[in-house]
Amino acid sequence: MSVDxxxxxxxxxxxxxxxxxxxxxQLLALETAARQRSASPRTVRELFRALHTIKGLSxxxxxxxxxxxxxxxxxALRHADQAGGRxxxxxxxxxxxxxxxxxxxxxxxxxxKPVSGVPRGLLDRLESLDTAERGHxxxxxxPVTLELEPAVASKLSASDREQLLAGVAAGRRALxxxxxxxxxxxxxxxxxxxxxxxxxxxxxxxxxxxVAGATPGGGNLTFALLLxxxxxxxxxxEAVGGAPAKLRPIASVAPAVPTSPPPTGAELLSLEExxxxxxxxxxxxxxxxxxxxDDALERLAALxxxxxxxxxxxxxxxxxxxxTRDLVQVLQENAxxxxxxxASILHLRMVRVGDVLERLxxxxxxxxxxxxxxxRLELDVGDxxxxxxxxxxxxxxxxxxxxxxxxHALERPEERRAAGKPEEGVxxxxxxxxSSGRLELKVSDDGQGVDAAAxxxxxxxxxxxxxxxxxxxxxxxxxxxxxxxxxxxxxGMGMDIVKRIIVDQLGGELSLETTPGKGTTxxxxxxxxxxxxxxxVFESSALRYAVPVSAVEEIIEVDTASLVHPPGRADGGTAMxxxxxxxxxxxxxxxxxxxxxxxxxxxxxxxVVRQRGMPLAIAVDRLLGQQExxxxxxxxxxxxVPGVAGATDLGDGLPTLVLDLPALGAARGTPxxxxx
Amino acid sequence: xxxxxxxxxxxGAEYAIPASEVLQMESFTGATPVPGAPxxxxxxxxxxxxxxxxxxxxxxFGLPPVERTLDTRVVVGQLGSRTVGLVVDSARExxxxxxxxxxxPPQLVAEQAQGFVKAVARVGSRLVMLIDFPxxxxxxxxxxx
Numbered sequence: 001m002s003v004d005x006x007x008x009x010x011x012x013x014x015x016x017x018x019x020x021x022x023x024x025x026q027l028l029a030l031e032t033a034a035r036q037r038s039a040s041p042r043t044v045r046e047l048f049r050a051l052h053t054i055k056g057l058s059x060x061x062x063x064x065x066x067x068x069x070x071x072x073x074x075x076a077l078r079h080a081d082q083a084g085g086r087x088x089x090x091x092x093x094x095x096x097x098x099x100x101x102x103x104x105x106x107x108x109x110x111x112x113k114p115v116s117g118v119p120r121g122l123l124d125r126l127e128s129l130d131t132a133e134r135g136h137x138x139x140x141x142x143p144v145t146l147e148l149e150p151a152v153a154s155k156l157s158a159s160d161r162e163q164l165l166a167g168v169a170a171g172r173r174a175l176x177x178x179x180x181x182x183x184x185x186x187x188x189x190x191x192x193x194x195x196x197x198x199x200x201x202x203x204x205x206x207x208x209x210x211v212a213g214a215t216p217g218g219g220n221l222t223f224a225l226l227l228x229x230x231x232x233x234x235x236x237x238e239a240v241g242g243a244p245a246k247l248r249p250i251a252s253v254a255p256a257v258p259t260s261p262p263p264t265g266a267e268l269l270s271l272e273e274x275x276x277x278x279x280x281x282x283x284x285x286x287x288x289x290x291x292x293x294d295d296a297l298e299r300l301a302a303l304x305x306x307x308x309x310x311x312x313x314x315x316x317x318x319x320x321x322x323x324t325r326d327l328v329q330v331l332q333e334n335a336x337x338x339x340x341x342x343a344s345i346l347h348l349r350m351v352r353v354g355d356v357l358e359r360l361x362x363x364x365x366x367x368x369x370x371x372x373x374x375x376r377l378e379l380d381v382g383d384x385x386x387x388x389x390x391x392x393x394x395x396x397x398x399x400x401x402x403x404x405x406x407x408h409a410l411e412r413p414e415e416r417r418a419a420g421k422p423e424e425g426v427x428x429x430x431x432x433x434x435s436s437g438r439l440e441l442k443v444s445d446d447g448q449g450v451d452a453a454a455x456x457x458x459x460x461x462x463x464x465x466x467x468x469x470x471x472x473x474x475x476x477x478x479x480x481x482x483x484x485x486x487x488x489x490x491x492g493m494g495m496d497i498v499k500r501i502i503v504d505q506l507g508g509e510l511s512l513e514t515t516p517g518k519g520t521t522x523x524x525x526x527x528x529x530x531x532x533x534x535x536x537v538f539e540s541s542a543l544r545y546a547v548p549v550s551a552v553e554e555i556i557e558v559d560t561a562s563l564v565h566p567p568g569r570a571d572g573g574t575a576m577x578x579x580x581x582x583x584x585x586x587x588x589x590x591x592x593x594x595x596x597x598x599x600x601x602x603x604x605x606x607x608v609v610r611q612r613g614m615p616l617a618i619a620v621d622r623l624l625g626q627q628e629x630x631x632x633x634x635x636x637x638x639x640x641v642p643g644v645a646g647a648t649d650l651g652d653g654l655p656t657l658v659l660d661l662p663a664l665g666a667a668r669g670t671p672x673x674x675x676x
Numbered sequence: 677x678x679x680x681x682x683x684x685x686x687x688g689a690e691y692a693i694p695a696s697e698v699l700q701m702e703s704f705t706g707a708t709p710v711p712g713a714p715x716x717x718x719x720x721x722x723x724x725x726x727x728x729x730x731x732x733x734x735x736x737f738g739l740p741p742v743e744r745t746l747d748t749r750v751v752v753g754q755l756g757s758r759t760v761g762l763v764v765d766s767a768r769e770x771x772x773x774x775x776x777x778x779x780x781p782p783q784l785v786a787e788q789a790q791g792f793v794k795a796v797a798r799v800g801s802r803l804v805m806l807i808d809f810p811x812x813x814x815x816x817x818x819x820x821x
Contacts, residue, residue, distance in 0.1 A: 594711055634720070644710060649727075654721070656708065
């Protein structure tokens, strides 16, 4: 096993992580359903499938503890499924515990650590769910039967049936509503789409099945809408335009069967197989490692460099009087194509904000229990997307804000009641893409608002006059706004961390709106994409620069004594050094930057880069270190210069240039002062 | 309709720009030079986490450079999707200018000012030049690729 394990592990980890995310979401949905005592067979099945797949995958790499936990959770869910999709409220907590235990073990695997065994108590609790549920899965949906003509019945999936039966068991009526489309109706704006919409307002639409066959109006198509409802027949019929629409019940409650037959092996098997078949949950979705995308981007960068070489060669031809008009046109076309290609590659890195926030409901649930406050989380994120690297950085900031809102902003139920507010506080997270390439996220609560006077008092300054100043104060490192007497968490607000992420790391904006007694809204605007590169940071002539590690072949010490100076310009000009039997030109960075006035000799360190396939050494003064930097491209035409890839913030408040050394060498390192 | 204008000084002369085009004013603590950028570009500064190029008004107007002082300001302007700063000697005043205070610059002035001056405003006994911000900032590329 160990031979294949290493190859399989990265794929395993991504897949299991994704499944765990979805399992958490499903389980929370089940908790809500359990509290409302309603059935949700689909959710139970989804959760079952997620766990079943986790079990299968984990068995492949032989992680027994995960297999066991998943197995017992699966078993509990199988009974819930047979009970028409009902999970007793008491089962939720052990199952969440199970998911957490799986997560923990997955993290251990990811970190290359040995996987701990199953916590003994957990398995007991999960196993007891099994027996408990077997116990009161007594009178499930079995006395109810569906009556459907074979043409319709054959198109119903098992889960559709479950949903219908569960609905009936919950006291609603299962009906079949026939809608007959016609040209006249379409003219009145009544099509299957509008019908769907109108019916959905009155009923839960389980399935729409087209049935071929002559209709009263002379057509040959009927849509059978299978639905669960408590609405009046007349209202439903009206929604589909009246006759020739028909309505009939499709479920009847059979005289009580004394004992429900135990599930047969065959039934269990069918569920099992459904789980195994794990059809692509989102068809047409491909999982790709980020590093492969980066690889593609890097190749694209090589193309861009090549193009600029080509452009220079063409410029030389043009200057020499060659007919280059067509060539120039092709070049322009080529530039556009490269831009488009870059855009599509960047697009591949976008993830849905909704997926990023998948864990927040779980976080809020935990906070709700820990704080004893009642909180409802509302997510309104639509289908906005963000670059993966932005999303990864953004999440901790959002977690901070959500935690703060529950811990500090929202009041306890009794305080809220006294203030005339509903006991349940609302925490809302909404986001919208802005045209400027930025995403705006708002985290709002309807809590007590920020007490500006208290913040000022703690910071020992006058009360801020504007919300910007207030935010500034709150973002001072280590400042807590909680009066120490009632501090329970004992931690600061961590707003400095939020600001560091949003403003410094992501180059975004952070603002605040707060009204005492009414609530607080934090508004975050972040760029949709950022590029993060591993870079060397260095100094030359008292200025700091960064250069992507990927562009540097080697860093060498310059031994001034053994430099060979060619005839011609001796000072600051190009020298030669010997490297592995090859003569390598050495040029001072300042000379490439046209800032070599007053410079006597090249610096003691040099980056060796490749330029047109040949090595070139660029001398600098001092290497300061290696770190990840956020590359901000320079978009303004004033500062788009060859050799400068962008700027970054190293935390000193001044932008630091990120150099593209090969391009810089190519643009200016050419003999006789270059063609800048 | 009189509109608000931000007034700034460069080499003793007063200039104005509609306040609606000004994003904010920042004190100037130096810019990161960008090699190869046009001569009037002082470099890059960071404004609220954004990297913004700044244009040196003195260099742009063909005036000799001076030492930066505590009064030196960056007037950060918004030009459509571009955000660009202008380094000026000082900027302290906001004025309301009515259309009847404005007149076209005399032709000789307009020629010499390379179109940077859109109009001249009379404010009491002072003359304030309304600048054409987009033109002052310029779109010159560093490199004719």
